[in-house]
Amino acid sequence: MEGRYFYTKIREDIWQIEEDDGVCCTLIKGRDMAVLVDTGYGRRNLRAFVEKEVSTPYLVINSHGHPDHIGGNHWFDTVYALKEEGDVIRHFEGQEKQDYQLKEIGTGEEISLGNMRVRVVPLPGHTKGSIGLLVREEKLLIAGDALNQGLWLFNYGSLSMRELLETLRKTVQLDFDTYLCGHSNREYPKEGIYAHIHNIENLKLDACTKGNTIGFETYCSSYRNNNSHGSGSSHEANWEISDIVFTIDKLKYE
Numbered sequence: 001m002e003g004r005y006f007y008t009k010i011r012e013d014i015w016q017i018e019e020d021d022g023v024c025c026t027l028i029k030g031r032d033m034a035v036l037v038d039t040g041y042g043r044r045n046l047r048a049f050v051e052k053e054v055s056t057p058y059l060v061i062n063s064h065g066h067p068d069h070i071g072g073n074h075w076f077d078t079v080y081a082l083k084e085e086g087d088v089i090r091h092f093e094g095q096e097k098q099d100y101q102l103k104e105i106g107t108g109e110e111i112s113l114g115n116m117r118v119r120v121v122p123l124p125g126h127t128k129g130s131i132g133l134l135v136r137e138e139k140l141l142i143a144g145d146a147l148n149q150g151l152w153l154f155n156y157g158s159l160s161m162r163e164l165l166e167t168l169r170k171t172v173q174l175d176f177d178t179y180l181c182g183h184s185n186r187e188y189p190k191e192g193i194y195a196h197i198h199n200i201e202n203l204k205l206d207a208c209t210k211g212n213t214i215g216f217e218t219y220c221s222s223y224r225n226n227n228s229h230g231s232g233s234s235h236e237a238n239w240e241i242s243d244i245v246f247t248i249d250k251l252k253y254e
């Protein structure tokens with residue numbers, strides 16, 4: 001199926017591309033080089049879309065190894081991910097034969113796109129090898145699922161609540177103003193990360209909502225800061241929303 005992808009221009013040359021079911025990939029079109037972050041479920045020919053829109057060489061990078069972020073890897077020849085995440089990618093690819101090359105990229109590496117620099121930053125938690133791509137000139141962090149308002153901390157390869165908290169505390173110290181998530185075409189201000197930190201620091205298991213999420217027995221800890229933008233009545237103004245969905249084993253600290 002040829003790609004009919006929809007996209008939202010976050011910046012003139014940074015596009016949030018939407019596939020089905022609200023899954024987003026991000027395309028950063030630099031002057032001399034482009035980067036595609038994630039490949040969605042891959043039901044459509046993402047490569048055809050990228051090559052129609054991009055006239056430079058480009059790299060494909062997985063933010064992490066979940067099936068809705070790596071499903072289109074097979075359209076490409078080479079895909080990059082953090083070494084730690086290779087195992088997660090293989091786990092979710094299962095038995096299907098993949099004929100692309102998975103290569104390693106390291107945190108701290110910086111990719112020059114000519115007019116922009118993109119730095120690979122570690123965001124372990126959602127999965128052990130989750131990464132973000134920090135577009136330095138734009139002060140924009142492309143975060144995959146690592147900072148989602150509804151943040152999942154369960155399933156193969158995910159880390160503990162304590163490790164997630166460490167990551168969040170380090171992430172707010174990075175030099176950026178806004179971030180993008182893998183299931184939204186909106187740009188979030190950094191305050192959203194403080195909501196997650198507040199949520200975890202004050203987490204009480206008996207205040208969590210129990211549920212079942214894709215077959216896992218989960219708990220959800222929620223936090224809303226309704227006082228932060230008090231002037232208007234619009235819910236849109238409130239970015240300080242945190243729902244962390246986890247399995248009980250994530251609270252076992254040694």
Ligand SMILES: [Zn+2]
Nearest residue numbers: 064066126145
């Ligand atoms: Zn994910």
